[in-house]
Amino acid sequence: MSPILTAFARSPDRGRGLARDMPVRWALEEVGQPYGVRLLSFAEMKEPAHRALHPFGQIPTYEDGDLALFESGAIVLHIAERHAGLLPDDADARARAIAWMFSAHSTMEPPIVDRGMATLLERDAAWYAERLPLLDDRVRARLGDLSRRLGDRDWLERAFSAGDLLMVTVLRRLSGSGLLEEYPNLLAYVARGEARPAFRRAFDAQLSVFTAASDR
Numbered sequence: 001m002s003p004i005l006t007a008f009a010r011s012p013d014r015g016r017g018l019a020r021d022m023p024v025r026w027a028l029e030e031v032g033q034p035y036g037v038r039l040l041s042f043a044e045m046k047e048p049a050h051r052a053l054h055p056f057g058q059i060p061t062y063e064d065g066d067l068a069l070f071e072s073g074a075i076v077l078h079i080a081e082r083h084a085g086l087l088p089d090d091a092d093a094r095a096r097a098i099a100w101m102f103s104a105h106s107t108m109e110p111p112i113v114d115r116g117m118a119t120l121l122e123r124d125a126a127w128y129a130e131r132l133p134l135l136d137d138r139v140r141a142r143l144g145d146l147s148r149r150l151g152d153r154d155w156l157e158r159a160f161s162a163g164d165l166l167m168v169t170v171l172r173r174l175s176g177s178g179l180l181e182e183y184p185n186l187l188a189y190v191a192r193g194e195a196r197p198a199f200r201r202a203f204d205a206q207l208s209v210f211t212a213a214s215d216r
Contacts, residue, residue: 003033003035003036003064004038004062004063004064005060006021006059006060007059007060008021008209010210010213011209011210013210015207015209016175017172019206020058020072022202023072023165023166024060026165026169026199027162027165028079029198029201030086030165030198031084031085032085033083037205045057045058056070058070073101073105073166076101076165076166077162086161086165087161087162088157088161097156097157097162100161100164100166101162103163103167104163104166104169107142108142108146108167108170111139112139112170114138115138118131139174139177144183146186150186151185152185154189155189160196164193165193171189
């Protein structure tokens with residue numbers, strides 16, 4: 001049987017490929033693993049049946065036989081460890097790729113998400129105009145470090161890996177901010193990730209859910 005992924009029935013990202021099921025879909029597409037999707041409403045995400053899979057009542061979850069996982073990064077790591085194509089065979093290179101996976105979520109994502117939440121929820125607050133430049137500078141600090149490390153390489157290490165998959169996913173959250181454009185090599189890096197056939201299949205699959213929901 002194919003693994004089952006849970007996703008939003010009506011995604012708040014409006015089909016832009018930013019919901020947390022996106023990196024899991026992408027990883028499954030990269031390794032050629034068929035999968036099913038169970039769509040959930042926001043109310044269903046908080047019900048006991050789903051909380052048994054995800055204690056925080058969020059998406060995605062991943063079910064494969066008796067195994068149930070939550071947290072997109074952990075699911076991508078599980079997929080990468082079980083299938084060839086997302087982690088190098090060499091032990092040291094494999095460890096470095098996993099380190100990039102952790103850095104995407106632990107180092108790069110927090111300031112990016114903080115900025116995104118401020119622009120979404122605090123735009124009308126009196127302090128917003130003063131706070132936004134501080135949030136931008138925190139993001140720039142991380143982007144600058146990453147840009148210097150990437151240099152003129154195509155990927156963070158010698159070949160595309162799960163580390164790149166998660167890093168590109170995180171950087172895509174800056175779309176429309178103008179910040180990524182300040183670092184041409186990172187902008188090109190994200191474009192390379194988005195050009196991968198597996199990314200396009202995952203993106204189109206997630207977009208089709210939003211489009212179908214919008215038509216109802």
